[in-house]
Amino acid sequence: MEKIIVIKCGGSMIDTLSDDFFKGIKSLQENGYHPIIVHGGGPAINDLLNHLQINSEFVNGLRKTTHEVMEVVEMVLSGTITNKLVRKLHKHGISSIGVTGSDGGLMYAKPQDLENLGLVGEIISVNKQFLLNLLSIGMVPVISPIAIGMNHEDYYNINADTVAGEIAVAINADKVIFVTDVPGVLKDNEIIEKATDSEILGFIDDGTISGGMIPKVMAAIHSLKGGMREAMIVSGHKPLVDGASIVGTTIKSELEAVK
Template sequence: MENYTKAQVLIQALPYIKKFSGKTIVVKYGGNAMINEALKENVIKDLVLMKCIGINIVIVHGGGPFITDLSNKLNIQSQFINGLRYTDKDTIEVVQMVLAGKVNKEIVALLQKHGENALGITGIDGNLLKAKPICSDVDLGYVGDITKVNVKLVEDILQLGYIPVVGSIASGDNDGNLYNINADTCAAKIAAALKAEKLILLTDVDGVCLDPKDKSTLISTLKLHEIPKYEQDGIIKGGMIPKIECCVEAIRNGVKTSHIINGTTPNSLLLEVLSDEGIGTMIY
């Protein structure tokens, strides 16, 4: 890249740096960007750069592939119902080991390797997240809906200059059980409680496309009132529906914009946050 081009990139980013410095962005980290080592490094560097320019970063993560892998090693069968992992007592122990241990601490270690202090917690710690059994026509075991977010805990961690890294498990409201929480939902609830500037869901797709097989049909901006028609026309369907629902809930509860972006694209976070065009679908 020529020096002039590099300078133009920085100049284009300047108003966004000024706009978002001091603001909070919640990033749901998952998909192939969590599995592929090169992509993992790329995402972490984006997050560190955003922190360096004054953005308050909160990371929320799941770890589905790692939970499945450990379950297989322990001869625990993985079962999915309507896209959600059936979570019995054996499975919730695996979820806790993976999300509170392996995945959470790997993310923290990577952030610290690149010079940013991070604090790894789950929804259990400090009663960050309270939950009840998810309302469903079928038994999903220990899968929960979040009922309360202890937002002060996250604010205190941010105030100390750390990046909170939150594993998506919650404590039961009154029953003393632990609950497996969908990471997109977890991120949306935390973003809403923080009244964050942005909620960003890192996925393995580019965003909402008129034709999922054609990247050129990406819908770069999507207003809330347009969503029902896209659902009716079958453009928003399948696994995109719950992601859109999380984005909508976040916005209706105080988050300014929600974004669905492809974490497998290098520097996708920087391109979405600090450029005119963006790279995914912004919902507002």
């Protein structure tokens, strides 16, 4: 199957995604693309943890996930957030289905660092055929970043940017898109429309790219190293598509950029 696009929506973006954004997804379908959506849910997880008075800490930017925290993570990601996105997609005439890494054996994982990070996982396999089957019947998979352990009992919290990149590589997607609250990578308040992976690393070094944008561009670069042709950073507040083009910053490897 050709023209598959993996779209990653951050948890902070879910409630503010514009109608034009969803119309853009519909437009992509009408132009022959098959979208897959991966989402996060950090702010909503924080809110429920605070409400339940469950302590949570971050280690090197990743949430240390105890069994108690994991129950909340699964409740929010696979329950509230997935269903909210599915409803919004259906509102715009887009048939979709919410899935976790456990469904159909979609994603298997192992602990990344059990001692320091708890149930934070590292993906070891993706069930490509399961996704292709959903796409073949016109469904848009909406994936929460939770994977199952090889013993079929443990389950793991996975960084959503990482999941999007891994799925894009596994399914040989046409591109992977990271949705943010800005229109792309900015320099002097202007969108950088095209950049290579080495240029992106340079922008991190000189401070042009900072904060929450860093994990997104690093996930983009990781997907390029895995075989993706290109990755994009786009806004969830503006139309996703202008004509037949996706609006944002396109990142390619040095090798692809010279073709």
